[in-house]
Amino acid sequence: MQLLQPESLDAATAALGNGSVALAGGTELVPLLRSRLVEADTLVDVRAVVPRGVQGTTIGAGTTLAELEADPEIPVALREACTLASSPQLRSMGTIGGNLLQATRCWYWRLNYPCFLHGGSTCHAREGAHREHAIFGNERCASAHPSDPAAALLALGATLRTDRRELPVADLYRLPTDDDRDVTALEPGELILELEVPQPEASTYLKAMERNRFSFALVGAAAARSGGETRLALAGVAPIPWLLGGPDELDRATPLPGTAYKVDLARPLVRRALEALG
Numbered sequence: 643m644q645l646l647q648p649e650s651l652d653a654a655t656a657a658l659g660n661g662s663v664a665l666a667g668g669t670e671l672v673p674l675l676r677s678r679l680v681e682a683d684t685l686v687d688v689r690a691v692v693p694r695g696v697q698g699t700t701i702g703a704g705t706t707l708a709e710l711e712a713d714p715e716i717p718v719a720l721r722e723a724c725t726l727a728s729s730p731q732l733r734s735m736g737t738i739g740g741n742l743l744q745a746t747r748c749w750y751w752r753l754n755y756p757c758f759l760h761g762g763s764t765c766h767a768r769e770g771a772h773r774e775h776a777i778f779g780n781e782r783c784a785s786a787h788p789s790d791p792a793a794a795l796l797a798l799g800a801t802l803r804t805d806r807r808e809l810p811v812a813d814l815y816r817l818p819t820d821d822d823r824d825v826t827a828l829e830p831g832e833l834i835l836e837l838e839v840p841q842p843e844a845s846t847y848l849k850a851m852e853r854n855r856f857s858f859a860l861v862g863a864a865a866a867r868s869g870g871e872t873r874l875a876l877a878g879v880a881p882i883p884w885l886l887g888g889p890d891e892l893d894r895a896t897p898l899p900g901t902a903y904k905v906d907l908a909r910p911l912v913r914r915a916l917e918a919l920g
């Protein structure tokens with residue numbers, strides 16, 4: 643395997659595609675390469691060309707979760723979502739851009755079962771072990787999106803700038819279909835460069851976990867109020883971060899037998915998140 647370390651954005655984008663993959667902190671990509679869930683002949687280290695740091699409401703996609711959790715200018719929901727993600731070591735290496743693009747933690751997918759998300763015809767989790775899986779959007783793939791910051795950014799109404807376009811974080815994600823099993827709308831080789839995160843009047847992120855630390859969200863609830871409008875988003879409840887129309891939408895969840903408890907977990911989290919906005 644070849645490692646490229648381009649010094650300009652043009653050189654990086656020219657090197658991406660055709661069997662090469664972008665490498666940032668590597669906390670997600672390296673394990674996926676090791677277990678052969680991602681095949682690549684060339685890694686393109688993008689750390690020198692993807693912006694890093696915070697300028698007003700603009701966040702470089704190469705900013706680490708540790709840097710975001712410590713910056714008082716960052717909206718509370720995003721700061722709390724970063725603080726509650728993974729471990730201090732992983733947060734020191736892991737970037738916000740890489741976090742948004744992390745793959746599902748579904749164990750069938752991680753063990754390379756030929757499931758729907760891998761291009762097959764069956765979701766093994768629906769009939770099998772699915773305690774940590776989805777309660778929304780789970781008809782074809784029942785995985786639960788693992789990113790805490792993605793839910794916070796959805797509630798905050800953030801947008802992304804890539805090397806090709808601008809798009810709302812809400813449009814970055816899509817449910818997998820028969821024709822396209824990808825859960826993001828990024829094109830091959832497209833690089834996330836920056837996030838634009840409007841400053842809300844108030845925001846928060848709450849997370850229910852198996853343990854108090856170093857655990858993926860069973861349910862994460864983000865809430866943000868801007869211009870009198872409140873937006874809610876959930877982590878850990880659907881194959882993609884889930885924009886929740888309001889607490890009543892939980893009545894229309896479609897849990898599997900083993901995930902019904904997540905609906906009961908989400909209700910008080912959402913209520914407490916809304917209360918925290920004041």
Ligand SMILES: Cc1cc2nc3c(=O)[nH]c(=O)nc-3n(C[C@H](O)[C@H](O)[C@H](O)COP(=O)(O)OP(=O)(O)OC[C@H]3O[C@@H](n4cnc5c(N)ncnc54)[C@H](O)[C@@H]3O)c2cc1C
Binds near residue numbers: 726727
């Ligand atoms: C044990 C463990 C526990 C974790 N717990 C949590 C948790 O509780 N909550 C949570 O939210 N996350 C959790 N994570 C995920 C962690 O936060 C991510 O692995 C990390 O943020 C990924 O960032 P990275 O820079 O290391 O990405 P990389 O591993 O370098 O890349 C990840 C993916 O993003 C792509 N990529 C990276 N940067 C860009 C870019 N700028 N543009 C386009 N593509 C890009 C890469 O090609 C790759 O596909 C956990 C991870 C581990 C390993």
Ligand code: SF4
Binds near residue numbers: 748750775
């Ligand atoms: S939940 Fe999704 S990733 Fe897991 S087995 Fe089903 S189709 Fe595959």
